[in-house]
Amino acid sequence: MNERIRKLREQTLTAEPKISAERAKLVTEFYKSPLAGQVSVPVARALAFKYILEHKELCVNDGELIVGERGPAPKETPTYPEISTHTAQDLEILHTRPKIPFSSDAETRRILLEEVRPFWQGRSIRDRIFKEMDAEWIDAYEAGVFTEFMEQRAPGHTVLDDKIYRKGMLDFKADIQRSLEQLDFFNDPQALNKREELKAMNIAADALIRFAGRYAQLLDDLAARENDTKRRAELQQMAAICRWVPAHAPRTFWEALQYYWFVHLGVITELNTWDSFNPGRLDQHLYPFYKRELALGTLTPESAKELLMSFWVKFNNQPAPPKVGVTAQESNTYTDFCLINVGGVDAEGQDASNELSYLILDVIEEMRILQPSSMVQISKKTPDRLLKRALKIIQTGFGQPSLFNTDSIIQEMVRQGKDIVDARLGGASGCVEAGVFGKESYILTGYFNLVKVLEITLNNGRDPRTGKTIGLKTGEPASFESFDQLYRAFEKQVNRFIDIKIKGNRIIERLYAQYLPAPFMSILIDDCIAKGKDYNDGGARYNNSYIQGVGMGSMTDSLSAIKFHVFDRKHFSMKHLLEAMRDNFDGYDEILDLILNHTPRYGNDDDYADAILKQIFETYFKAIDGRPNTKGGHYRVNLLPTTVHVYFGSVVGATPDGRKAGFPLSEGISPVQGMDVKGPTAVIKSAAKIDHLRTGGTLLNQKFTPQVFDTEEGFDKVAKLIRTYFRMDGHHIQFNVVTADTLRKAQQHPEQYRDLIVRVAGYSDYFVDLTSELQEEIIRRTEQVI
């Protein structure tokens, strides 16, 4: 790492996250103007986008090589009032909370509260959603049966392919023009809608070119004032780059990175899309530029690395937008889930790893910053060298890169009916979600709390936390005569709540299609231009909606405890168990001991428990998979929690697996924390009993002590462990390589462990920034000591 990068890294690490009122003010100004009411919805959205990019403050950080910030300065983070607005209380909480704060000054608060919020009340998508949802949806939502992704962030969850490296915005404008010319008003009843959408895309393309032009001008001005001749030359070159891209296809490695960055800024300025957009298969996209310039002598591995590092800093400068309301509780992180993919296969299905894959891993290792996140795709054709290079970084306890099974990802997508070449060129994004890059809108719609549904089942439809009946009356469990009877009741409740969730989703999908089209995003995702349809309205080639199941481990262990102790062995009655749970197991030591120490549990390669796991998976899968969404696509399942297993646990009382009220649920498809006692091969065997190929992603975290990696031999064996999991179709695995002892010390002396980054669930975060519940939860995950 050279001096420049050291400085940029320091800059981003020390920048204070603040709320910026700039975007909110501009978008509100535009929508208050008469013009906004005179044009169609998509055109207004595009004009608002243009208005923001024309008026927002520009920023060139000292020494940087890639320019452009979303806010006026690094980590100054905008709000998106057309989606949701912050209250005075929200701002105060964000300002003062000890973890993941966003500060705001008096002027910012005044603008947001006095100019912005009043205008958007009733107009914001969040207000519209809550107005449209019926009582049963609201009840389930408030009970913590599911969360709703779209109430404060726009549908995003897509990743770019290689198209911008082949086409400039002017080329996209030509494509848009062609589509406009082909509109058939005689036969196509949708022709007008398409025309408005295409006009909007055209405006958005122009807006980005002009935004880059503003940067070119600023860079020229800075160059003129620069005394250092070397920096002056750099600034001049950067100005030239901003004049060329994004208007034209990039010619150099540097232009390619700058072009991507403008596109990235465009996407995250247009809307606050969930699971932030990212360049995806970066080692593939940049390789042609890298190779050509290396041959020409205009680039060296060192200068490429410097550019990549400067690029990396830009991601870290953009924290995830601050949440509103109670949602802050469920996903508490600055990480915005940009997940750079390395490795994998090419269009023909051959190993795609190249020199740049290794160079990018060097960058990840040396930068050691939160964002962007990174992952390595391992196919059976991927050389061990790449896997071991990734493990070398994981070994340092950084929690990155995560490891993905390319072959599973492809099979998952082909099962969903996607083209195999599209599937090969895809990967994973967000936490672990499989998708076709540049051609798919794969929307995560919310987490589903399976354990809460079990609790409701065990209370005959009632939520014991509130006393309110929100589920079906499926019978008093104390009267159930068999495990099957209980299971059928649970299944009915799952189906019921999934119906409620999907009904809500369909309404929300339409609200976004109608009120918040994303014309800029639509330029980037096939086949929006060709179809003349917005990304939020089914314009993408593939449109999948997901409901993410949470708590597989807790669910399995809970049902296993009931089946084993109540029905098979008759150690205690259901009535007795329900009483014990109601009293949080206080005074029920004998029952608790039987449950904790003598129950077949998930994660131990025990067929008794794992058969229940498979049964739950089938129930969940059948409730969701294949049901149509409103965008020509289907509902799918995946199994991942981000940090919601903590929130979901907080709304569930004591559970039959011996978990006390309020404690976190198990995360992803990982076993209940500390209950996997037979080592990592047993965990992997259990996890592989889930049919990963029928999901869109699963998440398995394991914790290893650093000693496992002490010898070359131990290292090789961990690599083989991963290969075996992938041979069994496992989708994803990640490790925390850190001792519980170190984590305890970090809790006691956070000031000494500021840089300790750990794997949370599908992403990494600073340990000291995690809530204490989450810290405890990570410590409790079983440490595989060898």
Added chain:
Amino acid sequence: MFNPNSSGIVYDIKRFAIHDGPGIRTTVFFKGCPLNCWWCQNPESRSPEPEPKGQLRTAYQGDLLYRDDGLIGKEVTVEQLLKEVEKDVLFFDESGGGVTVSGGEPLLQIDFLHDLLQGFKAMEIHTTVDTTGYAGYDRIQRILPLVDLWLYDLKLMDDSLHRKYTGVSNRVIIKNFLQMYEEKAPLLIRVPLIPDITDTDENLVAIAHFLSSVDKNLPVELLQYNQFAESKYERLGLPVPGGHKQPQSTDEIEQKKDIFRQYQLKVR
């Protein structure tokens, strides 16, 4: 054919064992040991019979042992063990691993060991036996064709020290070793480095000298001392024999390996 109902006393099964032979392995621990090493990591393995577990956590849970009966050690059949070991066969295939039988001293339960190894061979699983070498040679000979790798411990060359620290003479161990070498048994010699007991220059030179006089191609592995055993003694409420010791540093280990290298031995 093997006898699936043959049974013996086992006190632990460890999956993802990565220090007990090549690849990813499942190690089966036989109960009962004729030696009484000061540094023994598994003091609960000595007695051949099941015993109360005291402060030790149950070593395994699951198919083999559902209801914990509070004992260390359990009588299990060949069939039960095969079923347990077979669970990780994909990991063995992928990594070139297999099963390791350790102890205690596996040769003590020779009939059971023989039947078990036959079972593993029938399933084409790579077999390793971790032995002290302290047994009648007839026992070794009986299973020789069934063992793909022997982990053979050489602790102390001086017989009086060997008697002092392990309770038995090393003469049988050395004699068996030479006989096995003659019969071309695949051997990996392991030297546990116990500070000030086995890791002295004098002892290591003697071992290296002995091995090089047999065959310079014999692979040797030095095992760094770890304090795992000490905490186990404490949990069992036993005094730590020989007191607390520090593990050797990486540099110290290298110096000790140099002794073997000077004798042109392949050490790791």
